[in-house]
Amino acid sequence: MTQDAGHPRPLLVRPHWQDLCGEWGYATDDHDRGLAEGRHRDAGAFTRAITVPYPPESELSGVHEPEPHPIVWYRRTLRLEREPGPDERLLLHFGAVDYRARVWFNGEYAGEHEGGHTPFTFDVTEAVVPGGEQVVVVRAQDECDDATQPRGKQDWRGEPHDIWYHRTTGIWQPVWAEVVPALHVRELHWTPDVPGAAVAVEVELSQRPDPAVDVHVVLTLGDEVLAEQTCRADRRDGRWVIAVPAARHQMELSGLLWTPERPTLLDARVELRRDGVLIDAVTSYVGLRSVGVRDGRFLLNGRPRFLRLVLAQNYWPGSHLAAPAPGALRREAELAKELGFDGVRVHQKVEDPRFLAWCDRLGLLVWSEMPSAYEYSPRAVERLTREWLEVVARDRSHPCVVTWVPFNESWGVWHAADVPEQRHATAALYHLTKALDGTRPVISNDGWEHTESDIWGLHDYAPTGESIRERYAGPEALARILGDRPPARRVALLGDPVRRGQPVVLSEIGGTSLRPAPDEAWHGYGTVGSTEELTEGFRQLVDAVLDNPELAGLCWTQLTDTEQERNGLLTEDREPKVPAETIRRILTRPARSVPAEAIDAARRAARDR
Known part of the structure; x- marks a missing residue:
């Protein structure tokens, strides 16, 4: 992988640009x-x-x-x-x-x-x-x-x-300037097709080419050319399917697929040529992977995967939503990986694309969430929809992004249970997102009050692991949770959403604060007085979810302390409250809902011996 993850637009790079x-x-x-x-x-x-x-x-x-x-x-x-x-x-x-x-x-x-x-x-x-x-x-x-x-x-x-x-x-x-040819690649998108052993490329040009131009695409892995294709473009927008013959060999396919354990990325080069003369050239990258849901499980590359996510505010005390330095974006992804998480739910923030580039490189799944408004009105819906369209357009080529979340906890649609317009808003954003990108799961409203969703994310700040075990004890208990016994004060599902094997993920749990200061107005969803208590509470809650055959994943609240919200596994200075290896050991044991994890763990242990 040679692509520059530090470029302010890492999926469409020209080598010469001026940092402002x-x-x-x-x-x-x-x-x-x-x-x-x-x-x-x-x-x-x-x-x-x-x-x-x-x-x-x-x-x-x-x-x-x-x-x-x-x-x-x-x-x-x-x-x-x-x-x-x-x-x-x-x-x-x-x-x-x-x-x-x-x-x-x-x-x-x-x-x-x-x-x-x-x-x-x-x-x-x-x-x-x-x-x-x-x-x-x-x-x-x-x-x-x-x-x-x-x-x-x-x-x-x-x-x-x-x-x-x-x-x-x-x-x-970042603010930056760039000199480009008058006819140039304006936008570039990639959609992998693992079963079809191909990649679709979408190219938007700055203007209609007159006469037509050739779009030359090369995909490489290291020094090996995996695909090379020339396409004819006579209008601004073009979409072509690039065959990747090496991906047809099913016994060799695993070496090409993107996973958190092996985040393989193919380098891509796209050139515009007319009569053999180079007009513009950009570099990018592609991750071959598929995501989906089936039979109550989240799927990565067609295989069930238990999600081990952490809630990431991605906020720094000295710089707020902006990263204090480009390296801090890489470090944020590395810290989540070191703790044993395989993904982050970036919460109420659209993160810098350089962070997503590091998640692509390092192998970290991302749930992408739209920041909420707090008042419902036609103007709010218009604003949120317009910006969400830009989010999906910017980030849909990142292999790390595996789920879209346009609403969270009914923020901005506070009365969705009683006001049809607000229910229509969450359902409409679900369907609009699926219309733009049919390759990823979409959650209409994470936490509760789902209308249409591909994953039913529930926020459950149960104080003990035992309460989790009791609440989700078997299919009947889970059906009651989704019906009339939600973990929060709001119902889990609104209306009569189509049931098509949606996984249930506890997309917020934990939230425990370690030794909060007496004058702090908000401590967390529970407080403990020692590192040992924090470790044991984490173990009990995580074990309860891992032991449950009905649950498809968890998201721990949260990665770092943020302002007065002192419930991170790390301090705001990114220092661990519990040794990283301890958290990792608890998190990474096999989950009962994915039996293959136990088999894989046994094979790894046998190899290690």
Whole structure:
């Protein structure tokens, strides 16, 4: 695997790009006068500095003002490392700006984007000053009291309370510039077909090619070329199926498949050529794997797999939702793996794609979840849907992403049991997601009040393992849980969803806090006074789920302490509260619901002897 996981867009890479992170000018605009004052053309208001991509509420930004500012401005001057030549374009990329962004380049309006968690790009070629200094200005609007805005766990109050954290306003993912050919690959998507021994590639071009061009695709594993195909493109969008003959050999297939234990990735190169002349070239990668559900089990590559997930807030004390450094994204994935988890449920956050790239490389399953709004209205549904479409488009080629979760715990659809519109919203997002990507399970509303879901995720903060054993003791007990005896105060299923062998996953359990400080307002879902108690409580709860033949997986709350939420297995500084090998030993013993795990464990033990 040669692909650069540190590139800000790791699934579509060109080698030359200019990082625009670092020091920018900064100004607040609490009374919304900046537009009238012409700040996009006047440097006078930018008397302070901020370090991008850290939000101004955070310490690493250099601003460190936790109080809300509904509008903030950024200004950056730069010299282009390479200016666009004839038949070339200059693209300005933003990883994420929370929440509504307007952008100017050299005083010329470039465009705007709404949605605080997804990327956007503007073509600023016509505004370039040849041979001169370039100026980028960004206006970011983020109103903390707008409950129709998808915000996840960012607090709407002045100070964090309960399970909500400091806000992340403005630029919080990389900003970068790139010179590209006028005709270039704009978007690239991969869909593996394991039974068909093939990969589908979707290519969107920047414009309709006239005349047509050749799209040349090469897939390699190390030095071996697995597939090479040339396709003819005479319009902007094209989709082709690339056969991978090596994947037809079933006895050799395991060496090509992506799994957490063996995260094999195929390098990909896509070239645009016209009459043999190279126009554009990008590199990417593909993971050959399939995911699905059947007979109450989650399937990876057609085989039942017990899910051992951990709830990941992916929040850092010095930088909030932004990672403190690119290496921190890799380390977050490594820590989950070291503890013995095979996946993360990224909670109420759309994570930086570089984190997903590390999950692809290291072998970590990901449940991708949309940050919630807190008020139901047509406007909230429109905002959430638009941004969720961008999330799915950005991330559907990552092999690590195995489940989509558009809603969590009825946040933003609080009255779904009584209000038909709110039930329709969760069902509609389920079906819309399936229409965009039919290759992954989708959960309409994780935790409870499922309408249509491929996995029934239940949140159960039972205090002891014994209570888990009693509550889920056999198929009849599980049927009661799904019917009229839910683990929470809300029903598990709404209406009469189609039953098609959905697995039941306890997608939040645990939440135990170790020795909380007396003045902490929110400790967790239970507290213990010693490392030994934390270890034993973890063991009892995990054992109860692993011993249950009806349950398909678990998700432990949570990976790290976050703000006042002190229920992590790691501290906020990523130090373990219990030795990693202890947690790993408890987690990784075979699950009764997947008998093959015991067989595999016995084979490994025999090999070790």
